[in-house]
Amino acid sequence: MTSTTHSRRDTLRGFAAAAGFLILGANRAGAVLLPGSYVPRAPFEDGAFSPFAWVEIGPGGVLIRYAAAEMGQGVSTALPQILAEELELEWESVRVAPAPLGAAFIHPRLRERDSAGSRSVRFNYEPLRRVGAAARQMLVQAAAERWDLPVETCAAEAPGRVVHPASGRSLSYADLADAAARLTPPREPRLKDPARFRLIGRSLRRKDVPAKVDGSAVFASDVRLPGLLTATSMQCPRFGGRLAALDEAPARAIPGVRAVLRFDTWFAVVADGFWPAKRGLDALTPRWEGGSDIDSAAISAKLAAAGGSGEATLETRRLGDAAAALAGSERRIEAVYEVPYLAHATMEPMSAVARVAAGGCEIWVGTQRQSVAHDYVATLLGIPRDRVTLHETYLGGGFGRRFEVDYLGQAVLIAQRMEGRPVKLIWTREEDTRQGFYRPATWNRLEGGLDTAGRPVAWTHRIAAQSLLQRIRPYALRPNGLDVAAVEGAVNHPYAIPNQRVEWSRVDLPVPVGAWRSVGSSQNAFVTECFIDELAQLAGADPYRYRRDLMTGHPRHRAVLDLAAERAGWGTPLPAGHGRGVAAAECFGGWCAQVAEVEAVPGGRIRVRRMVAVLDCGLAVNPSIVEAQVESAIVFGLSAALFGQITVAGGAVQQTNFDDHPILRIDEMPRIEVHILPSHEAPGGVGEIATPQVAPAVANAIFAATGRRIRSLPLALHGVV
Structure with a gap:
């Protein structure tokens, strides 16, 4: 735990200066901060970076602070790992702790310090590298001045030393910390060549696991x-x-x-x-x-009425003339999709x-x-x-x-x-379940039209849903009132369809709604990825090939789709009663495709046997953490797709605990395979990227196995689970 007040920071700065520590952080302009001052002495020229981690170097070793909430996703390892790379540290000797709260640790692109949107690594990769590089250069300069040598003849090397190769001299970072703290930080620190990375890109051991194993971790x-x-x-x-x-x-x-x-x-x-x-x-x-006396039937009716009437809709995407293209299409299809409210159901109430x-x-x-x-x-x-x-x-x-x-x-x-x-x-589990801020329920009407060759020429999608940004971040609403979170996953699908129209109808309901893992993409990817499957069926085409052919200009989408199909054995024979389904979607700076394999078992039910996921998250700082995150996202997505729903009667939530809002049990767990595409691109998001594809991949696999098209969740309502 860490205390986060001004007085605590002052105390730490004074203590560190007295003890001969070097403390580096950054302010909103991206300047390195030294003991005794939060005024930038040499801000980075472009002012674009504001890393919010400290590094403390002293006789007791090195402590790196991270400014993100550790909720199992591994940021207490991945963020320090980035800084430690540039600082030439040995990973086993690094200690980590949360950063204190304050303006110095808020990224300039954000208005607040938070952990959401899968952005902890993707927003802070470059800033943390620059802080580590600045610290390294200052330590090298301090050593060169002590030895009265040209700075270019000295170098930093693991495990935290500055060396002069020609003479064999060396000094530890602890020996140099006091002198380095008196130097002016470099305006443009020199970053390491990624070809020389020793830590970034490796599955280093997580720093939070020992305490969670021995019980010393504090929740x-x-x-x-x-x-x-x-x-x-x-x-x-x-x-x-x-x-x-x-x-x-x-x-x-x-x-x-x-x-x-x-x-x-x-x-x-x-x-x-x-x-x-x-x-x-x-x-x-x-x-x-x-209080309200609304129930689920009335909620569904209000959503359907708003979406069906088209009144008060806000257009969020327009390409060509979708209405005219639909009217002139060779074949047409219309479908209505619905998704329920969902609770977060965290393990700790x-x-x-x-x-x-x-x-x-x-x-x-x-x-x-x-x-x-x-x-x-x-x-x-x-x-x-x-x-x-x-x-x-x-x-x-x-x-x-x-x-x-x-x-x-x-x-x-x-x-x-x-x-x-x-x-x-x-809170009791019952209170936790009944007093949440739920993923919004939505009603969706889609229409698609094909030409004579079976290619889609028109696509319309109207979404009826509550606004969650209106409460949590009203400043993020568009000037016309559009909630961009409500249309995530609907306006950014990768399919080259010449005529498109996407609309949102805001529906005001008394049910409190909030952000749920992958936010709007969790609902909308289910809708869009199932509907593109319906278009492939109407065209008589293979669902994977149909998607691939439409991904013109989306190489990262196509790459994850191709590898997922390859690793899942797409097109190879399956046992009787088995079926494969595919889905692809991007959100929060990451691309993911998944193939689900299901088996129809006696009694008209299905069992999910296998999930193959391919992720492009840019450079994977710690691949094992990425893999664990994808596995977690799939379990989370399966729990929701198979069982998850919040229903309302008499103005109150009906579910109370895991008996009536179940999560996936160990005997229901499919085999999961995760493949991370190698990449030299900047790191993207990870934590939420692999949830949106789960429900549509499974629903599409059910269709492949049984011929039954399911357009609402959870799947348990349809008697197939």
């Missing part, structure tokens, strides 16, 4: 503090409802319960531990009032620790949105930002759910009433 639910109390809470189950009445006596009668706290739309039980808090919560019978005392607040939390969490707490309590200290913990799963700060707000408000004692809030 928010693991935090232990003197005098710590534990709370759990319940919110009104109906959207927009409030707490009307509550008899506290049954909870207060349970040993260990310290308080029952009421708020407008929720209440909490505070106790000496989680078990008495939960027993106290279960003993209460709150009376709620107000929402949790946070807070202590409010002496006009300030300390919080311990795993969050994807560190800047917003910090500012939110200050605003909530009406105190200055520098009176809030954020200790960053590991995240027990994110997937977009910990992009929200609602659970943190509850912890702070509870702690505010507990007279300075720290309070750990842990």
Whole structure:
């Protein structure tokens, strides 16, 4: 964990300077920062970079800080690995820790520090290299000056030393740190030739795994503090409802319960531990009032009405004249696709620790949105930002759910009433499932037209869905109100169709929606990749070949598609009752194609036997982490495609736990093969790239195996799982 306040940074800087450390970071202009000053002394000329990691070099070794939330995706290894490469360090000796919060660690392309959009590595690859290179040059210069030698005759080499090859002299980085800290950083640090990389591109051991194996890793639910109390809470189950009445006596009668706290739309039980808090919560019978009474049928009807009428639609893509091309096409097809709300279902339910005392607040939390969490707490309590200290913990799963700060707000408000004692809030699994910010449900109507040769000449796609950016990032909406997240995966498919029209109809519903792994691409890739399969069927063409022929001008799409087909044995005979399906999509700077193989088993059901995924993520900094991320994305995508849905009755979410919102079990796991295309391109995204293709690949494989075309999710609703 790390504390992130101005006073902590000042303390660290002073300590480091006194101890002879070299501390390097960068400000928003990309300048290297030295002890005692956050004013750039020599900013990079282009001002385009703002790496937000520290490197500390001292007698105890080297510590590299990373400024991203570690939620299992491996950034606590990949980001330091980049910097360590340029600094010529030996990986086993490097220690890592989260970077403190502050403007110095916010990328200039972002308004806040967060971990989302699969951008931790792709946004920070070049900045981190430049920080490492700057540190290396300063250390070499310090050694050259000590030896009174030309700097070009000296060099840095692993494991963290500067050498003079001609004389055999050498000095450790620790010996040089104090002198290097007094030098002016280079304006244009010289980056290593990638041909000389020793660390980047290798599957180095992860830095977070030992602590997770031996139990020393700290998640928010693991935090232990003197005098710590534990709370759990319940919110009104109906959207927009409030707490009307509550008899506290049954909870207060349970040993260990310290308080029952009421708020407008929720209440909490505070106790000496989680078990008495939960027993106290279960003993209460709150009376709620107000709120919505909407149900899933009404939601579906509203989406279909908005999409079907075409009223208030916003056009987001237009090529040619789709209406005229459809009218003149040789063959036409129309289809309606629907996808449900989905919960994130992280393995660690929402949790946070807070202590409010002496006009300030300390919080311990795993969050994807560190800047917003910090500012939110200050605003909530009406105190200055520098009176809030954020200790960053590991995240027990994110997937977009910990992009929200609602659970943190509850912890702070509870702690505010507990007279300075720290309070750990842990939601029950039931509360976590019923009080989420769900992936939006969508309704989609598509039309396609073919010419006499079977090539598509027209494509229209109308999406009816809620806006998630309206709440979480309203400044990201287009001037006409278009939510670009709602059309991701629909406007950027790779198929060369001369006449296209894509539209979005915003539908306002009371169900809270938020970002879910791969955001809009998770819904829209299912729709577009299944519909392109339908066009291939209408044309009497092979689905893989049909896609490939339409990928004109998209070499990276075509490359992942070709290799996926090759590795999956596309076109080779399968046992009776088996079928293969293919899907390809890009998002967040990465390209992925997948082939699913399914088997029809007795009773009209199917089993997913094999998933082959090929990824182009540019240069893979740590291939084993990339492979694990793809495997994770496939498991996540399969859970959603096969089983996942959130349904609503009487204005309340019906699902409560993994029994009615299941995830993939070990005996349902298919064989997964991951292939990473070698690349010299800049690193792209990884964490979300391999989720969008899963559902369409499986649905298309079901069609190949059974002849049954499925146009809505989850597949379990159709009796095939």
